[in-house]
Amino acid sequence: xxxxxxxxxxxxxxxxxxxxxxxxxxxxxxxxxxxxxxxxxxxxxxxxxxxxxxxxxxxxxxxxxxxxxxxxxxxxxxxxxxxxxxxxxxxxxxxxxxxxxxxxxxxxxxxxxxxxxxxxx
Amino acid sequence: xxxxxxxxxxxxxxxxxxxxxxxxxxxxxxxxxxxxxxxxxxxxxxxxxxxxxxxxxxxxxxxxxxxxxxxxxxxxxxxxxxxxxxxxxxxxxxxxxxxxxxxxxxxxxx
Numbered sequence: 001x002x003x004x005x006x007x008x009x010x011x012x013x014x015x016x017x018x019x020x021x022x023x024x025x026x027x028x029x030x031x032x033x034x035x036x037x038x039x040x041x042x043x044x045x046x047x048x049x050x051x052x053x054x055x056x057x058x059x060x061x062x063x064x065x066x067x068x069x070x071x072x073x074x075x076x077x078x079x080x081x082x083x084x085x086x087x088x089x090x091x092x093x094x095x096x097x098x099x100x101x102x103x104x105x106x107x108x109x110x111x112x113x114x115x116x117x118x119x120x121x
Numbered sequence: 122x123x124x125x126x127x128x129x130x131x132x133x134x135x136x137x138x139x140x141x142x143x144x145x146x147x148x149x150x151x152x153x154x155x156x157x158x159x160x161x162x163x164x165x166x167x168x169x170x171x172x173x174x175x176x177x178x179x180x181x182x183x184x185x186x187x188x189x190x191x192x193x194x195x196x197x198x199x200x201x202x203x204x205x206x207x208x209x210x211x212x213x214x215x216x217x218x219x220x221x222x223x224x225x226x227x228x229x230x231x
Binding site: 035037044045046047050057059061062095100104105106107108109111112113114 | 122124153155157159161166167168169172173178210212214217218219220221222223224225
């Protein structure tokens with residue numbers, strides 16, 4: 001059974017940093033791209049970032065480029081989203097998810113339960 | 122990358138069929154057959170309902186179907202059931218190696 005589980009969400013002050021972690025199991029981890037999608041309170045889904053199965057390629061939304069870093073450890077079946085220079089508009093539930101493909105996200109077949117990040121003073 | 126355009130809400134009675142449209146551009150839906158649809162119930166994670174325009178994952182009811190014409194994709198739900206109520210999002214792969222979502226459509230089963 002495929003499982004994706006995020007952790008690390010918290011309340012952080014504007015300008016601060018936070019790292020989200022995501023543990024995956026039930027599939028050949030290094031074969032698939034992973035992605036983060038966020039959802040601000042009462043709003044729609046917004047793609048944040050994708051990392052290829054090998055970890056050799058990463059892609060970011062313009063809204064987070066230069067502030068967020070997506071990485072993975074294929075030996076531990078883990079991915080990480082390092083977030084810095086956080087802004088109020090980054091407040092959202094962050095979903096870690098598995099792509100159906102290996103390099104880019106053509107669709108997302110498994111989602112975590114979400115981790116809430118709140119940026120506020 | 123601007124969000125794909127979906128109607129804010131649709132509604133239908135049990136047993137009826139509804140269609141949700143999703144309009145993009147030449148850099149996403151118009152070029153790639155990588156349109157997917159997600160169902161989201163309140164306070165739950167999204168669930169994949171359709172991928173690659175018209176394919177259904179294992180376990181998804183065949184009452185759900187997808188199609189595409191030009192820059193517009195559509196999700197049709199036939200034989201509406203109360204459990205279908207929720208938010209639906211379309212998504213497409215884009216020319217910038219990214220994903221763009223629609224703004225979401227709230228489906229109400231009357």
